[in-house]
Amino acid sequence: MSRNTFTAASSSMSRRLFLTTTGALSLGAALTACGGGDSGGSSGSAEPVGQADIDKAMKTPTELTFWTWVPNIAKEIALFEKKYPAIKVKVVNAGQGTPQYTKLRTALKAGSGAPDMVQIEYQAIPTFTITDSLLDLRPYGADKLKDQFVDWTWGQVSGSDGEVWAIPQDTGPMGMLYRKDIFDKHGIEVPKTWDEFAEAARKLHKADPDVYLTNLAANQPAAWHGLQWQAGAEPYATSGDSDITISVDDAASRKLGEYWGGLAKEGVISVDPDFTDGWYAGLNKGKYATWLTAAWGPAFLSGSAKATAGKWRAAPLPQWDAAKPSAGNWGGSTTAVIRSTKNPIAAAVFAQFLNTDPASARMFATEQFFFPATKALLTDKEFVSDAPSFYGGQKVNQLFADISATVDPSFQWPPFLDQAATDWTETVGKSLADKTDTVRALGTWQSRLTTYAKNQGFTVKGS
């Protein structure tokens, strides 16, 4: 699953990887490895590379290193190596999400050991472009791929001057998975608006104190950002080289804070940390009647809550304005090329091939159950007609494909996402768990981030 991991080690897979690596990553290593040395590379010009150069590079024996956590990606790689026999791709699994970014950042600082290509989630792209670590893929023809991808994904991988920093791989438009059996038992209609959702939460918890309508994890800034996205919040905006607007407590976010903080305080939703043993057990034992998740959620859930097969259904997120349906995105990743690569052409061609070659792109959807980023697959009959029995034969892919079209394309991420995520957990997340004032916590989050950004040399505007 390529769902987002804002916080380290949130899935069992990433946790295992995290465990094997934390030992090696002592502070000593951190201090000695982080020396001078810029991420380097010549200043990238946007001059297109000629086809002759590309052909030559793709026939030159080359070994590329690719960091990715996609399970069994060897199948997709084999397609590439079959087309370009001179190029060998070495796959390294350096952890999922944050643990991988940590290692990547360390390698970039050290000036050696960084891969040629790397899997990177949408929200982490600005964090790496601010340090000049990614290669602009335009000269290698990436700007011609725009129309193949869902519009909002292209906005996520594009820079302010039109650079193409990465090629979309999969996405996570958000929806709601719900337990039909629990809803039926208590006579609850699938909520269409957040107001209905809140009523249902109160009704359900009153009827059965052991069950909560949903769990809003107090450690999951990614889900919160997804909900902000849906609500039309614009928490971050960068302009120029060093100007940033931070307004994580804008009006839309405060509306969210009031809503979720209120439900948490009433105790009608739970706020357990997600992707933990207790949370998995809760999903399996029916503690949560819905899971507000992303398009990768259905496949993930059918693997980790086997005991509840057939009881789940999917629906769009409840809406703030039912007349104008919208959704946020949670997770999904891309393939980027590291600027320090010695083989930029081969690496850039690889990134494009992996995610646009019809056979390779389809494989992500059928082998790894990733939710596609290409328009072709989202309208592909075979893909959208899939009706898994875990969801009672519902066409879940079709539902999420429709949701994908309602994701606002303009949402932006900050160039210091890790800090934003940590600060969220310690302010907003903590307020949900402690049942204190979430709106005030939004203000604390805002001021912590502003202080951080100023210390890092940004010119901060905003609320």
Add this chain to the structure above:
Amino acid sequence: MAAARRHRSAGPLFVAPFLVLFLLLFLAPLGYAAYLSLFQERLIGGTVFVGLDNYVKAFGDSQFLHGVGRVALFFVVQVPVMLLLALLFALALDSGLLRLSRVIRLGIFVPYAVPSVVAALMWGYLYGPDFGPFAQLSRNLDLPAPAFLSEGWMLGSLANIVTWEFVGYNMIILYAALRTVPHELYEAAAMDGAGAWRIAWSIKLPALRPALLLTLLFSVIGSFQLFNEPNLLMKIAPDVISSSYTANLYAYTLAFTGQQVNYAATVSFLLGLVIVIASYGVLLTANRRRTP
């Protein structure tokens, strides 16, 4: 004469490997950290020399000070409990009165063989407020589930994990020290009419003093560097364990989350200083007590 000179010239050769390693693996990183701590690298604007600014900042940084305070409290409470337990186990094993003493010795030591990461995960599961065994048990008895992961209990829960992990290790050190006490001493004491308790108090305990001091020093260092356990429990109790819960965790967060490598170096350097002072304090008290 010639032989003596040859001996003398061979000396440095024997010391050289140690010196080289000491220089490369200890002094160099230390010096590098000190060097880093004098700069500030920003995402915008690059690296600037700031002199001792980072140190001034750290002394007024409540997150750092709270982290140090928390591990100091942890040290004061957890270490005596752990060492006392280790001492009791060592004395009991050494008394020869236990059946299956080898099995017991191994049993107490085994948790040390479990990596601390695994231990923290395991205890994290046991502490679970919904489906952890303790919670389930108390629910079956109609009692409220113990809040192991709440703000008030967390430090105790962490102390429990660390104690569980390290009692066996300390016990082995103490036990080994006990085995070196000459048997004639016990026989002489017995002849003078001393019982088992008297022997333990007057012979074994004084003989254990250097070993106890050693375990105490290890514990100072271990406590102040507390990292793995809180770092892992953070995933299941994010509202209780913040990213600056312990000083070491704070340094890690600064470097890897905030990308403030230089300030992280400052914090680590200061933490090292705190450990040196605490260790020196322990040594000083112990030595003062020894000389009457």
